[in-house]
Amino acid sequence: MNFAKQSMKEINKQFWAKQSITNSSMLGGYDEINNVDIQQSELFLLKNIQQFNTLLELGAGVGRISEQLFTKYFKEIHLVEREAKFVNESKRKLSKFNCQYYQMSVEEFEPQTHYDCIWIQWISMYLTDQDFCNMLSKYKKSPIILKENISSQDYQYDEEDASITRSDRIYQNLIKQCGFQIMDQQFQEGLPNDIYKIKFYLLKHQEL
Numbered sequence: 104m105n106f107a108k109q110s111m112k113e114i115n116k117q118f119w120a121k122q123s124i125t126n127s128s129m130l131g132g133y134d135e136i137n138n139v140d141i142q143q144s145e146l147f148l149l150k151n152i153q154q155f156n157t158l159l160e161l162g163a164g165v166g167r168i169s170e171q172l173f174t175k176y177f178k179e180i181h182l183v184e185r186e187a188k189f190v191n192e193s194k195r196k197l198s199k200f201n202c203q204y205y206q207m208s209v210e211e212f213e214p215q216t217h218y219d220c221i222w223i224q225w226i227s228m229y230l231t232d233q234d235f236c237n238m239l240s241k242y243k244k245s246p247i248i249l250k251e252n253i254s255s256q257d258y259q260y261d262e263e264d265a266s267i268t269r270s271d272r273i274y275q276n277l278i279k280q281c282g283f284q285i286m287d288q289q290f291q292e293g294l295p296n297d298i299y300k301i302k303f304y305l306l307k308h309q310e311l
């Protein structure tokens with residue numbers, strides 16, 4: 104689907120520039136879902152990932168997931184995040200760990216090394232279909248865990264942050280069009296009724 108790409112990016116940048124430097128803003132104010140989010144992410148990660156040397160987190164925000172989950176298992180974590188104030192907060196929180204930071208957009212980031220897992224949570228909604236495919240295609244040799252909000256309509260656009268929430272059907276089709284297979288998938292449990300469903304997808308490219 105075509106959206107006015109440039110203005111979407113500007114609206115989205117302005118939205119995040121105004122948000123507070125907290126886990127709460129990463130959760131859209133739904134602080135109560137943090138624990139179930141981390142718990143089920145841990146189960147999905149351990150079920151699907153075999154090597155625990157290096158992880159890349161795309162759209163890492165303030166390092167909420169790295170702090171609570173990835174640092175328990177991975178020897179080295181790389182975090183890509185566009186907003187400087189969030190990167191600085193990650194650096195502060197994760198100073199004891201072996202982390203590298205890339206303050207740039209996921210569109211600009213080019214991987215220089217192999218990763219045992221790519222984690223993509225709550226960032227695909229800020230990308231057009233084309234940018235989403237371009238992002239995935241950089242990681243053909245790594246397992247990817249995509250975790251994202253799922254709408255009941257095919258595409259739901261939010262003017263406030265210029266996000267596009269897609270349906271499960273649209274994600275399934277898009278992932279296939281990008282050349283990836285879904286090896287495992289699961290809905291997040293334990294969510295309040297008034298928010299979007301959230302889904303995990305394990306993706307592998309045929310080259311892997």
Ligand SMILES: C[S@@+](CC[C@H](N)C(=O)[O-])C[C@H]1O[C@@H](n2cnc3c(N)ncnc32)[C@H](O)[C@@H]1O
Nearest residue numbers: 119129162163164167185186208209224225229
């Ligand atoms: C909803 S938060 C999620 C953060 C983290 N994944 C989490 O679950 O705690 C979305 C983050 O993506 C960042 N972001 C949005 N568009 C981006 C882009 N194109 N490239 C890199 N980061 C982006 C925002 O600055 C924000 O920190």
